Amino acid sequence: MITTESGTNMRRPADAAPMIDADEARRARRKRIEAVAQWLLPLVVLALTIWGWDRLVKVNDIPHYILPAPGRVVETLIADWGTLSVSLWVTLKITLMALAAAVIGGVGLAILFAQSRFAEMSLFPYAVILQVTPIISIAPLIFIYVDSKLVALLICAWVVAFFPILSSTTTGLKSADHNLTDLFSIYRASRWQRLIHLQLPSALPYFLNGLRIGGGLSLIGAVVAEYVAGTGGIGSGLAFRILEASYRLNIPRMFAGLLLIAALGVAIYGATSLISWLALRKWHESAVKRDG
Amino acid sequence: MTQTQPIGQRPPILRMQMVDKTFNGSVAALRRMNLTVNEGDFISLLGPSGCGKSTALRLIAGLMQPTAGRIIWEDGGAGDNLGVVFQEPTLMPWATVARNVALPFKLRGQPYRAVKDRVEEVLALVGLERFGEAYPRELSGGMKMRVSIARALVTRPRLILMDEPFAALDEITRQKLNNDLLDLKTKMGSTVIFVTHSVFESVFLSDRILIMAPRPGRVVREITVDAPYPRDLTFRTSMDYAAHARTASDALMAAMGGELLEEEVPT
Numbered sequence: 001m002i003t004t005e006s007g008t009n010m011r012r013p014a015d016a017a018p019m020i021d022a023d024e025a026r027r028a029r030r031k032r033i034e035a036v037a038q039w040l041l042p043l044v045v046l047a048l049t050i051w052g053w054d055r056l057v058k059v060n061d062i063p064h065y066i067l068p069a070p071g072r073v074v075e076t077l078i079a080d081w082g083t084l085s086v087s088l089w090v091t092l093k094i095t096l097m098a099l100a101a102a103v104i105g106g107v108g109l110a111i112l113f114a115q116s117r118f119a120e121m122s123l124f125p126y127a128v129i130l131q132v133t134p135i136i137s138i139a140p141l142i143f144i145y146v147d148s149k150l151v152a153l154l155i156c157a158w159v160v161a162f163f164p165i166l167s168s169t170t171t172g173l174k175s176a177d178h179n180l181t182d183l184f185s186i187y188r189a190s191r192w193q194r195l196i197h198l199q200l201p202s203a204l205p206y207f208l209n210g211l212r213i214g215g216g217l218s219l220i221g222a223v224v225a226e227y228v229a230g231t232g233g234i235g236s237g238l239a240f241r242i243l244e245a246s247y248r249l250n251i252p253r254m255f256a257g258l259l260l261i262a263a264l265g266v267a268i269y270g271a272t273s274l275i276s277w278l279a280l281r282k283w284h285e286s287a288v289k290r291d292g
Numbered sequence: 293m294t295q296t297q298p299i300g301q302r303p304p305i306l307r308m309q310m311v312d313k314t315f316n317g318s319v320a321a322l323r324r325m326n327l328t329v330n331e332g333d334f335i336s337l338l339g340p341s342g343c344g345k346s347t348a349l350r351l352i353a354g355l356m357q358p359t360a361g362r363i364i365w366e367d368g369g370a371g372d373n374l375g376v377v378f379q380e381p382t383l384m385p386w387a388t389v390a391r392n393v394a395l396p397f398k399l400r401g402q403p404y405r406a407v408k409d410r411v412e413e414v415l416a417l418v419g420l421e422r423f424g425e426a427y428p429r430e431l432s433g434g435m436k437m438r439v440s441i442a443r444a445l446v447t448r449p450r451l452i453l454m455d456e457p458f459a460a461l462d463e464i465t466r467q468k469l470n471n472d473l474l475d476l477k478t479k480m481g482s483t484v485i486f487v488t489h490s491v492f493e494s495v496f497l498s499d500r501i502l503i504m505a506p507r508p509g510r511v512v513r514e515i516t517v518d519a520p521y522p523r524d525l526t527f528r529t530s531m532d533y534a535a536h537a538r539t540a541s542d543a544l545m546a547a548m549g550g551e552l553l554e555e556e557v558p559t
Contacts, residue, residue: 197399283386283429
């Protein structure tokens, strides 16, 4: 870091230098405490919630087929890990495949839109319509017309996930700095050079933001589609397991399945955030830590 | 060090002949502009905002076409060896300083390793030899502007266009960059067109000042500053400098129909 100016010096006159040091020390201490609290507080809340849940079940003697205690959920998770892990893998696979397809479709269409205004005018409204129509109402039709259940699930998850990627990447491709755009014209850049060296890098932060939203949405799409496919479907994803467990009144397993879906969602968000940070940390303001 | 010829003996490289530029069919941004740019000229376009000085620059850069009149390059080309510096540094934030400076070569299809030495040479020229691998966000405003200047110089352009490049910088940085720019110009014998609204900057930097007036944008007067380069602090405090500043200031006042801005009055 080369800039050394610090805003804090402005408030006190120069002769009060030791006061600034005390002030600085206080601020630094506060910052350290905040850094720890950021991790510690959510963990404390989690522990309290689990403890309260456990107390609630134990004190009121609630039977496990109404509300299982947290310990029982974990036991079920371990006992049923064989079936549940297979389902977890299936849901993860569908989610990631749909997300990959959404990235290809979203970025591809965005590049097409950036190259041709007419293509954008023709197609963008339909992308919006696809996005605003609830997937749960389209899914039954998709399952009727598409023979392969896997492909049908993929289509559902894709429909939900691709729009944020398309829309943010389209914005990103158009957001290249005007002066840089002029500079590329002055240096006689070709359309291709402009795309590769100016528009795509400018769009990267926007795309990564869309990816983060799309990652969560593709999981939602995959789960919703599986619910629509119901127990008559390919029947192996996590949503299917939850549905199946609910028919059997196996509430602990429903909780175990739910836990896994939530964990999967968090993992996908974490992974896309990490990708975003790795790609932007060198240059983009959103990924850079400010010192001082 | 390249010796620049006296103004009258320099070969012309670019002519603007009776150039008009009208926006939206009615707003006359520029009317009947004539300008001959000679090799080695340091020309300032000086005027208030709205007088068409940036428009003139964009026309020369080929970013837009004149409504009437002609812009002729003496070498018959279309001005494909230009350097440009905007008011903002206009760097690619995702690329290192060295990669930013290498951009003009990259767009010509020359790979980085082929031009690495030239890039390093120019970075040293603007005093940033240690910052090639830094990213723009790590640099101060003045340093970013130096990168921008390095990028404009790297191809040894026939003409460098500068559109109020230092207007957003603080006064101290601005003076330092003005000095360094003159150093570079003297060393490289570059031809520069410099857009500014500061009388003092134009007198210090240029040997030709074109005073422009608004509504419609036009050139109303040319002032020659014959003080020899290199110019330094001695020139900045000389009677000669004060006299030229007075002339330019008066011309600017006349151009604006008497409404002189307070900050433009030389003391």
